[in-house]
Amino acid sequence: MHKAFFYITLFIGIIPLLILIIKRKAFTFKEPIVPFVWLTALATLYEFIGSIVLQVNTAYWFQLYSLLELIALYYFFYKLFSASHRKILLVSIGVLLLTYISSLFIWMEYSQLISNAVNATSITLFVFFFSFVWFKNLFEKAKIVNPWRDPTYCFVSGLAMYYSTTLFLFLLSSFFFVSESYFYDYWLVNIMATFILRTFLIMGVWNMKQA
Numbered sequence: 001m002h003k004a005f006f007y008i009t010l011f012i013g014i015i016p017l018l019i020l021i022i023k024r025k026a027f028t029f030k031e032p033i034v035p036f037v038w039l040t041a042l043a044t045l046y047e048f049i050g051s052i053v054l055q056v057n058t059a060y061w062f063q064l065y066s067l068l069e070l071i072a073l074y075y076f077f078y079k080l081f082s083a084s085h086r087k088i089l090l091v092s093i094g095v096l097l098l099t100y101i102s103s104l105f106i107w108m109e110y111s112q113l114i115s116n117a118v119n120a121t122s123i124t125l126f127v128f129f130f131s132f133v134w135f136k137n138l139f140e141k142a143k144i145v146n147p148w149r150d151p152t153y154c155f156v157s158g159l160a161m162y163y164s165t166t167l168f169l170f171l172l173s174s175f176f177f178v179s180e181s182y183f184y185d186y187w188l189v190n191i192m193a194t195f196i197l198r199t200f201l202i203m204g205v206w207n208m209k210q211a
Helices: 002-011 013-021 032-052 059-081 087-108 113-141 151-171 173-178 180-206
Strands: none
Touching: 002 032, 002 180, 013 032, 013 180, 032 059, 032 180, 059 087, 059 113, 059 151, 087 113, 113 151, 151 180
């Protein structure tokens, strides 16, 4: 059953992109979430073809994914806040890139856990900060009558929940991998967090207006 849940979680990563294609928004990059949706679909294909079918070493992919993830998330929040928080965004991209470059110096093909944790921490703090700002503005203005029908609300909520869950998994990843008795719990929590994020992505793109 858990394996079935894994495959369901994996393949629903394609659905947000399919919805964007149907809505003719897959290449409309004025929509902040589009790059992240493409990245999610790409990650799904790589996970299935590269990891499951071909069983290639994923060390290089995870390091590359961190960079692509950084860019996609920065683009999302930049489009939301460039008018009001430009200076903070400029500082943020500098910190994120410096952190990523630093992770390259501690990355090794067969021991990339520390590097992943470094990147995950900086990205999570970035997501936390701008998610907090977005929700703060939302509650102050109280403009959205039904937030679950608002695409941005779905996207920010999904990102905030996913990164709040997976941060601790990355920070404790070395412990989980050494202790085999906890590895299954690590795997299952990560799958559940991914399922929640992808569900929110589907809700968000579904609520986007037709092009």
